[in-house]
Amino acid sequence: MYTEKVMDHFQNPRNVGEIEDADGVGEVGNVKCGDIMRIYLKVEDNVIKDIKFRTFGCGAAIATSSVITEMAVDKTIDEALELTNKQVAEELGGLPPVKMHCSNLAADALKTAIEDYKKNNK
Ligand code: FES
Ligand code: FES
Numbered sequence: 001m002y003t004e005k006v007m008d009h010f011q012n013p014r015n016v017g018e019i020e021d022a023d024g025v026g027e028v029g030n031v032k033c034g035d036i037m038r039i040y041l042k043v044e045d046n047v048i049k050d051i052k053f054r055t056f057g058c059g060a061a062i063a064t065s066s067v068i069t070e071m072a073v074d075k076t077i078d079e080a081l082e083l084t085n086k087q088v089a090e091e092l093g094g095l096p097p098v099k100m101h102c103s104n105l106a107a108d109a110l111k112t113a114i115e116d117y118k119k120n121n122k
Contacts, residue, residue, distance in 0.1 A: 024117025
């Protein structure tokens with residue numbers, strides 16, 4: 001059902017944790033399943049320098065959170081805002097159709113964290 005890359009990110013998730021003095025925090029809940037994801041950002045000169053996540057959710061939610069942190073780090077916030085759930089799923093070599101909504105959670109949490117950063121830095 002899952003690709004090797006999904007299993008790898010599920011079993012060894014990257015960038016798990018919290019950032020105490022985060023510049024932006026985004027939390028979203030998935031209306032379909034009730035899973036929750038929180039993303040913390042450290043931003044310098046508009047570039048994402050550090051990113052951590054906590055996910056209370058299924059294996060696909062953990063894998064997509066993990067891989068989106070790798071995709072977003074060192075990107076400008078505008079580049080990171082353009083990351084889509086489809087790209088996240090592709091990066092993992094695909095997700096089973098019933099698990100596509102899990103990748104929405106990762107993309108939405110990242111967007112919410114960036115919006116929070118922008119709000120804090122007006
Ligand atoms: Fe709980 Fe899948 S959402 S086992
Ligand atoms: Fe809820 Fe995957 S089943 S995010």
